[in-house]
Amino acid sequence: MTKRIFRSIFSVSAVILVISIGLIMGLLYGHFGDQLEKELKQEAVYLAIAVENDGVESLNRLSKTGERVTLIDEDGTVLYDNKADAGTMENHQDREEVQAAQKSGEGYASRTSATLGEKTVYYALRLENGQILRVSSTQYTIVRILGGLIQPILVMIFLMLILSLAAAFHSSRKIVEPLNKLNLDDPKMNDTYDEITPLLTRINKQQKTIREQLSEAKRQQEEFAIITNNMSEGLLVIDKQTEILSCNTSAVKLLGAKKAVTDQSVLTMNRSEPFRKAVEGVLKGKHMADFIELEDGVRQLIANPVLEDGKVTGAVLLLVDVTEKMQRESLRREFTANVSHELRTPLTSISGFAEIMQDGYVKPEDVKRVAGKIYDEAQRLITLVGDVMEISRLDEGITEYKKERVDLLDVVEDCKERLQEAADRKEIQVEVIGQSFVFETTKTILEEVVYNLMDNAIKYNKEQGKVTVRIFQKDGEFGFSVKDTGIGIPLIHQDRIFERFYRVDKSRSKEIGGTGLGLSIVKHGVSCLGAKISVDSIQDEGSTFTVTWG
Structure with a gap:
């Protein structure tokens, strides 16, 4: 902007300079021309007086270097000329200034020489005896004057241009300086040209609108981020070049990637063939659905294309952890x-x-x-x-029973009484250790857990063995343990004993008559009660099952 203002000011200054020089030259030329005519008239008047008093002899004393003086008779014959031989000069009857003087007493005329670049100004005055006294002088034309003054004029123009440049540079900076200092963050606080006040008002309104729109967009973006980042499902938005536009934390976790970087290909997050084919297919405008197997489970991928005017501009990918399913x-x-x-x-x-x-x-x-x-x-x-x-x-999580205050010791004693006959048949001693402990729980499920654990401890125990049920409370935790002196569980089977129908020794289980669901029921029951169960077992020495709350 500064350069444009500078060029404009300088151009205007240069044009004004040229026009000013031309006008001045024209005015001076006209002024000097009028002054010359006055001087010629005054000189003619003085000479006329001399001629009328002393005759032609008074003109002989005139210098040949001054203005040209010519005396012309009534018939146009030249009687005297101080710069030429009168006898050799042609008749002047047809001259414009002579004819005008004969008619009105005086006359003016000017004639320009194209070859010499000079203009001759004539003044003719009619004397009392009818003769015409003419005085003339030479005046250079503007072209001739400029030709003689070309060097000083160029020097003057150069100096004026330098001054114009300096003035234009200074003026342009002064004009632009308030604009450069405008505080666009708060347009109303600017004290500048009145002409740009409407612009600043409009900028202020636009900035207010933009701030409101940005605030709304930021709020929506934050809401979207909160929603997507709290989704258990993974959400990915990509463009048609497979670059990531948006990605939530669940997507990174479900794909087993370290992190997601926007403007980076989504294929860097997972390079498995099903994932790659799904991305390629959805970017061709197809709905894609497939399963991706990872080390920690299975993911279901659902991909839909994003269309704009019938063309694919990107895709939305949804990942669901279906491992448990x-x-x-x-x-x-x-x-x-x-x-x-x-x-x-x-x-x-x-x-x-x-x-x-x-x-x-x-x-x-x-x-x-x-x-x-x-x-x-x-x-x-x-x-x-x-x-x-x-x-x-x-x-199914169906619990038809309400929670109530239950004494854990009473439940254990009741189960012991119910299983006493089975224990007596194998001469197994059942011992209960611990004090009364009352807490709120579902009594029916608790009885089922205790009964199954004690029943297993008797079934898989040795003849004349022992079962010990201990009720404990320590460091904010409480619970019970069932310990037997039976056959024990090999270490390789301990992780699977809670599976349905899983048997460590199928022949022995069949002999005993178990269904293979007892420990599975125990595990689900413990989960419903909000407790945890653990097992500690040594083969041929016995097992201890511990249920803990807290």
Whole structure:
């Protein structure tokens, strides 16, 4: 802007300088021309007086270097000329100034020589005797004057241009300086030219609008960030070059990446083939859905293209952790297969014994024994169905029981009493250690957990063994432990004993008659009670199961 103002001021100054010189020269030329005419008239008047008094002889004393003086007779014959021989001069009757003098007493005329660049000014005065006295002088034309003064004029123009440059530079800086000092952050506080006040007012309004829009955009961005960063699902927004535009923390975690960098390809976060194919497909305008297997689980990827005027401009990728879902599905299939297998065994036995009885192959004295077998298998079937229903209920989180104040010692003593007969058959000593401890819980589930743990401790114990149930309270924690002196659990099996239908020794479990769901029910029950369970076992020495709250 400063340069433009500088050029404008300098250009105007230069034009004004040239015009001013021209006008001055013209005015001076006109002024000197008028002055010359006055001088010629005055000189002619003086000479006329001399001629009328002394005749032509008075003109002989005139210098030949001054103005030209010519005396012309009434018929135009030149009688005298101080710069030329009068006898050789042509008749002057046709001269403009002579004719004017003859008519009105005086006349002016001027004639310019194109070759010499001079203008001759004539003044003619009619004398009393009818003769014409003419005085003339030479005046240079403007071109001739400029030609003679070219060097000083150029010097003057150069100096004036320098002054114009300096003045233009100074003026342009002074003009722009208030503009450069404008405080656009607060336009109303500026004290500057009145002409830009409307502009500053408009800028102030626009800045207010922009600030409001930025504040709203920032608020929406923060809300979006809060929402997306608190999503358990991973959200990715990419452009058509696969570069990341937006990414929440869950997406980084679910893809197993270290971090996400905007303006970087999304393929740097995961280079697996399913992920790459999904990205390529969605950027071609297709809806994509696939599963990605990682070390820590399985992710479901759903990708949809973003279209603008029918063209793909990017894509939105949604990642969901389906590890637990897949595991549950796998467990469901395994559970269904195990239940089918477990149900088939007693049903096959019942069907077989019933068929033998139906066909009359059972002797009368053996009917009671066979009926007993059918009864045992039916009881086993009832127990299995009951356990299956119980674990399904716990899986669904269905608790029909309300919490109440329960004494843990009373629950343990009650379970001991119910299992005393089974313990006596194996000559197992059951000991309860601890004091009364009352807390709020679901009594039915707690009884089921305690009963199953004590039942297992008796079933898998040795003859004449011992079961110790200890109630404890320490450092803000409380709970109970069930310790036996039984067969123990090998270390390689300890991580899987809470799985459904998992048996350490299948032949021994079948002999004992367990369904394989007891510890699984215990685990789910403990979870429903808000507690934790742990196991410590040494093969052939015994096991200790500990349930802890707090």
